[in-house]
Amino acid sequence: MKFGVVVFPGSNCDEDMVYVLRDKLKQETVKLWHKDTDLQGCDALVLPGGFSYGDYLRSGAIARFSPIMEKVNEHAAKGGFLLGVCNGFQILCEAGLLPGALLHNSHRKFVCKNVYIKTGTNETALTRDVRPEKALKIPIAHGEGRYYADEKTITALKKNNQIIFSYCNENAESAEEANPNGSLENIAGVCNAAKNVFGMMPHPERAADAELFNEDGLLLFHSLIANWGKN
Amino acid sequence: MQHTHQETLPTLDTAKKLGLLPEEFEKIKSILGRTPNFTELSIYSVMWSEHCSYKNSIIWLKTLPKDGPHMLAKAGEENAGLVDIGEGLGCAFKIESHNHPSAIEPYQGAATGVGGINRDIFTMGARPIAQLNSLRFGDIKSAKTQWIMKGVVKGIGNYGNAFGVPTVGGEVFFDDCYNVNPLVNAMSVGIVKKGETVSATSYGAGNPVFIVGSATGKDGIHGATFASADITENSADDLPAVQVGDPFQEKLLLEATLEVIKTGAVIGMQDMGAAGITCSTSEMSAKGQHGMDIWLHKVPTRQQGMKPFEILLSESQERMLIVVEKGKEEDVKKVFEKWDLNCEQIGIVTTGDRLKYYMFDELVADVPAETLVLGGGAPVYKREYKEPAYYAEAKKFRIEMVQEPDNYKTVMNHLIAHPNIASKRWVYNQYDSMVGTINQSTNQPSDAAIVNIKNTKKSLALTVDCNSRYVNADPEIGCAIAVSEAARNIVCSGGEPSAITNCLNFGNPYNPEVYWQFVGSIKGMSAACTKFRTPVTGGNVSFYNQSSFEGPVFPTPTIGMLGLLQDKKNQTSLSFKNEGDCIYLIGDCKNDINSSEYVYSFHKVKNTPAPYFNLEEEYLVQQAVKAVIKKQLIESAHDCSDGGLFVCLMESSFQHRLGFEIACDKHIRKDAFLFGESQSRVVVSVKKENEIALVDELKKQEVKFSKLGFVKSKEVLIDGDFYGAIEEFKNSYDTSIEKTVEG
Numbered sequence: 025m026k027f028g029v030v031v032f033p034g035s036n037c038d039e040d041m042v043y044v045l046r047d048k049l050k051q052e053t054v055k056l057w058h059k060d061t062d063l064q065g066c067d068a069l070v071l072p073g074g075f076s077y078g079d080y081l082r083s084g085a086i087a088r089f090s091p092i093m094e095k096v097n098e099h100a101a102k103g104g105f106l107l108g109v110c111n112g113f114q115i116l117c118e119a120g121l122l123p124g125a126l127l128h129n130s131h132r133k134f135v136c137k138n139v140y141i142k143t144g145t146n147e148t149a150l151t152r153d154v155r156p157e158k159a160l161k162i163p164i165a166h167g168e169g170r171y172y173a174d175e176k177t178i179t180a181l182k183k184n185n186q187i188i189f190s191y192c193n194e195n196a197e198s199a200e201e202a203n204p205n206g207s208l209e210n211i212a213g214v215c216n217a218a219k220n221v222f223g224m225m226p227h228p229e230r231a232a233d234a235e236l237f238n239e240d241g242l243l244l245f246h247s248l249i250a251n252w253g254k255n
Numbered sequence: 256m257q258h259t260h261q262e263t264l265p266t267l268d269t270a271k272k273l274g275l276l277p278e279e280f281e282k283i284k285s286i287l288g289r290t291p292n293f294t295e296l297s298i299y300s301v302m303w304s305e306h307c308s309y310k311n312s313i314i315w316l317k318t319l320p321k322d323g324p325h326m327l328a329k330a331g332e333e334n335a336g337l338v339d340i341g342e343g344l345g346c347a348f349k350i351e352s353h354n355h356p357s358a359i360e361p362y363q364g365a366a367t368g369v370g371g372i373n374r375d376i377f378t379m380g381a382r383p384i385a386q387l388n389s390l391r392f393g394d395i396k397s398a399k400t401q402w403i404m405k406g407v408v409k410g411i412g413n414y415g416n417a418f419g420v421p422t423v424g425g426e427v428f429f430d431d432c433y434n435v436n437p438l439v440n441a442m443s444v445g446i447v448k449k450g451e452t453v454s455a456t457s458y459g460a461g462n463p464v465f466i467v468g469s470a471t472g473k474d475g476i477h478g479a480t481f482a483s484a485d486i487t488e489n490s491a492d493d494l495p496a497v498q499v500g501d502p503f504q505e506k507l508l509l510e511a512t513l514e515v516i517k518t519g520a521v522i523g524m525q526d527m528g529a530a531g532i533t534c535s536t537s538e539m540s541a542k543g544q545h546g547m548d549i550w551l552h553k554v555p556t557r558q559q560g561m562k563p564f565e566i567l568l569s570e571s572q573e574r575m576l577i578v579v580e581k582g583k584e585e586d587v588k589k590v591f592e593k594w595d596l597n598c599e600q601i602g603i604v605t606t607g608d609r610l611k612y613y614m615f616d617e618l619v620a621d622v623p624a625e626t627l628v629l630g631g632g633a634p635v636y637k638r639e640y641k642e643p644a645y646y647a648e649a650k651k652f653r654i655e656m657v658q659e660p661d662n663y664k665t666v667m668n669h670l671i672a673h674p675n676i677a678s679k680r681w682v683y684n685q686y687d688s689m690v691g692t693i694n695q696s697t698n699q700p701s702d703a704a705i706v707n708i709k710n711t712k713k714s715l716a717l718t719v720d721c722n723s724r725y726v727n728a729d730p731e732i733g734c735a736i737a738v739s740e741a742a743r744n745i746v747c748s749g750g751e752p753s754a755i756t757n758c759l760n761f762g763n764p765y766n767p768e769v770y771w772q773f774v775g776s777i778k779g780m781s782a783a784c785t786k787f788r789t790p791v792t793g794g795n796v797s798f799y800n801q802s803s804f805e806g807p808v809f810p811t812p813t814i815g816m817l818g819l820l821q822d823k824k825n826q827t828s829l830s831f832k833n834e835g836d837c838i839y840l841i842g843d844c845k846n847d848i849n850s851s852e853y854v855y856s857f858h859k860v861k862n863t864p865a866p867y868f869n870l871e872e873e874y875l876v877q878q879a880v881k882a883v884i885k886k887q888l889i890e891s892a893h894d895c896s897d898g899g900l901f902v903c904l905m906e907s908s909f910q911h912r913l914g915f916e917i918a919c920d921k922h923i924r925k926d927a928f929l930f931g932e933s934q935s936r937v938v939v940s941v942k943k944e945n946e947i948a949l950v951d952e953l954k955k956q957e958v959k960f961s962k963l964g965f966v967k968s969k970e971v972l973i974d975g976d977f978y979g980a981i982e983e984f985k986n987s988y989d990t991s992i993e994k995t996v997e998g
Contacts, residue, residue, distance in 0.1 A: 033594065034503050036419025040692045043709070073690075075417040078503025134412050136687045137680075138697065163697070165416070165687045230689045235707050235823065237698035 025105075025249055027053040028066030030096070030112075032087045037073035037109065037229065044232045045070075049245055058090040068105040068252070069096060071112030073165070073227060083126065083168045084114030093119060105252055106221045107150070110166055113213070113223030122216055122223045123181065124173035129166070130206025136165035138238075139204050141212045141226055142196045145185035148219045149254070153247035159196040160240040162226035164204055169225040171207035171214070181214060189213035189224055264290045273300035279634060286626045294612070294620045297564045298627065301530040302537060305798050308633035311764040312796045315777045323754060323790040327449070334375040334455055334525065335445075336792020338754050340819055342711045343449050347381040350389075350442035350719065350758040350815040352797035356498070357439040361406025365439050366414035367500040370572050372443045373418060374526035377509050378575060380453040380516050381445030384693055385706045386415050388425040388441045389719040389758070389813045390682075393434030395674045395995055400429070403437050404996070410500075411441070412685040417502035418509070422686035423694050424704035426719055429674045432809050435802035440758040442719055442815040446708065453516055455535075456523035457578045457604055458543035464602035465584075466532070467591055468508045468574040472557035474498045476568045504573040504596075511594040512575060518590065520583035527574040533567045533627075535576040536602075536610055540624035541631055543578075546609040549602035551619070563619040567612060578604060643768035645862055649728055652863040654848055659926050660857075664978055666930065669857050671905060671984050676852060676898045677991035699828040700910060702744035702894055703818060714826065716750030716818035722897065723809035728850045729865035730775025730810055731782075736865065736934055737814045738783035739873045740896060745818030746877045747892040747937055749825035749884050752787050756815040757794035762807025764798045772810035780812060786870055787877075789816065827884050829893035830910035831940050836890055836966040838915060839949065841883075842876045842936035843959040844900070846923035852898050853930035867933035872959075876935045879956035888941060888949045895936040901929040903938050904963075905984055908971075914981045916972040917964035929973070940966055 027045045031038045038055060046053040054064050063069070076087035087093070100106045100121055108116040116122040129135060140159040143151040154160070173181070181187050189212040193202045203210045205225075213224030228241030270280040273296060283291050283299050291299065305311055327345050328337035335349035353368025369386065376383045388411055393400040415422050420443070457464070515521060523543065525535040532549070540547050551566045561569075579587050584600070591598035605611075610627075612620040626632030660666050670676055688694055695705040695714060703718040720741040726733030742752040757780065762769035784791055794815070801807035820826060831838075845867045848854045854863055883889050895903045904915050919928045927933075941949045953960045971978040 034417070034506055036417075036506065036690055040690065043692060047710075074419060075503060075506070078417060078501065078506075080503070133409075134416060134685050134687075136416075136689060137684050163689050165689060167416075227689070230692055233692060233707075236692065236695055 025051055025067045025252060026065060027051050027068045027070060028056045028063055029070045029072055030056045030092055032058045032076035032090060034076045034078055035072050035074035041070055041072045041229045044229045048232055056092060058092050060092050061095055063095050063099060069099055071108040071115050073110030073112060076111055083111060084118040087115045088119040100221050103220050108223040109227055110225055113225055116223045121221050122214055123177045124171055126168050127170040127172050128168050129170055134167040135204055138163050140192050140194050141189040142192045144187040144190055147185050148188060148215055149251035150222055150244055150248045151188055152251045154243050157196050159192055159194050161238055162228055162241055163230045164226050166225055169205045171211040184217050186215050187211055188215050188222060265293050265296050270296060274304060275300050279303060286632060294564045295622055297568055298533050298620060298622060301533060301568055302627040303633050306529050307534060308629050309796055310634045311636050311638055313635055314637055315774060319781055319791040320784050321790050323788055325753060326790060334378050336754060336756060338817060345447050345449050346817060347376050347379050347447060348444040348756055348817050349375050349793055350440055350756045351795045352758050352760055353439045354797050354800055357407055358436050361403045362410040363499050365407040365410030367498045367572055368439055368441045369411050369414040370500045370505050371528045372441045376443045376445035377512055378524050378526040380451050381447035382513060383420045383443045383445040384691060385444045385717060386420050386422045387717055387719045390427045391433045391438040392429050394431050395429045401996055407439055408682050408685050414500055414502045416687040418506050419690050421688050421690050421694055423688055423706060424717055427679045427682055435805050436800045436808050438760050438811055440813045444717060453521055453524045455525040455539055456543040457539035458545045459522060460604055460606045462522055462581050462604040463579050463584055463600045464547060465577045465579055465598055466554055466574060466601045467577055467598045468596055469504050469571055470555040470557045470597060471566055471569045472571045473565055474571055476565055498570045498572050500572045507594045507596055508573050511591050511596055515587055515590045518586040520579050520586045522578040522580055524575055524577045531569045537624045537627040540610060541628045546605040546607040547602050548605055549612045551612055551614045553599055553601045555597045555599055563614045638764055638770045639767045640770035640774050641767040642771055649862045649864050654846060657854060657858050657860060659924060666857055670852060670898045670902060672987045672991040673852060673856060674992055676902055678989045681993040681996060695826060700830060701748035701828050703748040705748055705826050712822050714820040714823040716745040716748050716820060718744040719813055719815045721811055721813040723811040724850050725865045726776060727809040730772045731779035732865040732868050734776035734779035734812050735783040735870060736868050737812060738780055741814045741816035742787045743877055743894045745816060746880050747894050749827040750818035750820045752789045752816055752818045754792045754817050755784060755789050756792055758813040759796045760800050760811040761798050762801040769807050776810055776812045786874055825884055827892050829907055830891055831907045831913045831966045832890040834913060834966055834968045836940040836942055837946050838963040838966060839939050839941060839960055840936060840963050841879055841939060841958060841960045844920050844923060844928050845933035846927045847933040848927050848931045851930055851932040873935040875958045876937060879953055879958040880937050882956055883949060883952055886952060888945045889939040890942060891940045893938050899930040899932050907938060908981050909985050912969060912981055914967040914970040915964060916967045919974055
């Protein structure tokens, strides 16, 4: 797969994402500057974490108006793979490409630590090879990560198997104390109904290097590369 | 000089108000051959402030060991020290204080401290890859301390997190002496390819001078002068002296700066911190032995009608001064345009040594650059010092004056939940510690933070250390301990100490007893740095850390140390790994509770000598630890520090929820054995099959050692007595600070 990592002013996880895709997974990977309008033939787009436009106004609120976003929308509408991590997830929600919103953490503090998540569906390329009973250790780092959507949306997400990840304890049990930010239903990540646009608050690219003693995040990327386009 | 309009010349009174001494006012008059105008006087007052000139410390700083085999830039040569780490790479690192701003406006004070230290690194062309900080607050139970602490931590977090550089390590310490005057020391570490560094210099008459980054506002005017006075009740009136930071601008400035260096158009560059345009223009000009004409009206400002002295002294953040090779202006402008940042030519390099500042056609200041700077015309003072009475008094302390506790469990509970010992996770979870994907200590905690240098065999080991209670008890020994502990942390993590940066936080230098603490600290630091061959690459001095009503803070010479792992496979965790492994102590226990957390906060005996310390023994212990790590004989290594052996064993147990069973040394008191903080001790665990090899190696190293016991599952047994489950201690350790702060 050819990956494109979109760089907004204030993105700061772009290099980390490129490192994993290019150096660890040996995938062709390019950076796409937010002022660009050419996706360079990428099969998969990633909006990385960071503080696009300094999180001014609201996380992700300004980035959605970047010139490249029109092309990103087209890419998604055509069924292309699109993943937003952390700030990227926030941008996708602001852009209406994913349902729901990311609010200030319930404890009102930024939080960075390892958490456990488990997948809620095997119906997507990103999660197909991830066992639902396995707790994945993946770090979070955000101030605005509390997933919120109205009841109707949540019901639809469940019905269509769009909740791709939820916070859990190390035994993969859903638990209140495993929820690091007050997200509804412990939701850590969702996808759209067509299952080609994904957003998640935890950072899989931060758990993808044996030199850092945690490779749980690689499972997602391996699954994606093995299963994309095989629907 | 010509004046286009009449101006009343300032008097000695004005000079004093700006923080200058009468003799300094005289010196300025004799340098200029006339009475300075107000703008010029302001320039001298900030450049000759303690903060910029080091006038009361430089004599002693010069005695510190500065050179080592791996130094690429010695102390004072550049904005930060530069160490050769092999692979064609250099490591730039520095620590700096932002104490006074943080006392008045904790959030912005701490945030701009982080911004400033990172600019010091990337202005050299190095990309920051890791941050650390050392924080000291007053009584954690007081509302004021909690307000300061919450603000400082949020400020560091919001700035550092958005900037995108992980905070990988640090320390937090609480004592009443910091009630009014907290200490906020921030360290940044960056990597640069050898030969791609940029110098803070200016030369080549006719070369244009650019200001880039944020617009200049009225914030932080006279900040350097403000940082060079005691904190008083009226300090909050100095609020405009505290700067305001914007990490988003800093992130853009970082990327743009590193990109502009690649164009090859840059002659020299310096960030604007203390004393803003004044400091950068004068230091760069003095270094390059040229002059400058600066057109202040060209400086992009945030508000209209700023006076010349305000533009000159503004400490607005996220700005740089760049001297560009004539003819390459467009290359530079293009980069800053891409990043949507200001890039304005504000002057030109001239021959000679004069700095001439113009506001439109008016020459508002005309001063020789050299006379302003450290190493040039800035004053240098020898201060008197005298041993304080408390020092002799402390020496009278004997362990027998303190009764052994009846109930050891009470002491254990006290220590494990004490804010100086308990987990600082409430603090560090607010920092992004993993961005950059280089933090090797997240999942393998170690005494020093281990930072991956991607695509090489090597890693960095980083730590900040200073037990200021020890330094207060005995500055010379205490500061030698601070260096030793830093080195010990690096060694225990599998690294080799390379070099240090220091942040010297003291009270008012005009107080001879404070100055005695300063001098002693420098002597102790020199001795230890010489022994470990860790030159002092730079840092900063922060005097006047005292309030008019509570006296000076503990002398706090914070040591930031850089170490290197030649092979990242040597990384050693502090955590016990397997039930049944043997636990050994490398080093020797003493019948000593001096300056321990135990004697200080449990028995409330506040004035005792520094704990036992011998530099030679320390060195031997570290050599032995290095040897057993290199031979891959041990499973874990953790140094004994605050809280003594008991806390050390606890911390090794927590990660994998293991426990321990040990026997005490009957030759010394049990409280000294468990809670004493005598130095130069490291706890290691070893698999049974490696035990003989470990013992042989330690004998060969001619170091004292003893077998303490075994790693157990989940519980704590001492001399056969059960003291509780690890889970119970861990819960108390983990939640103590958040319970206090969150209520």
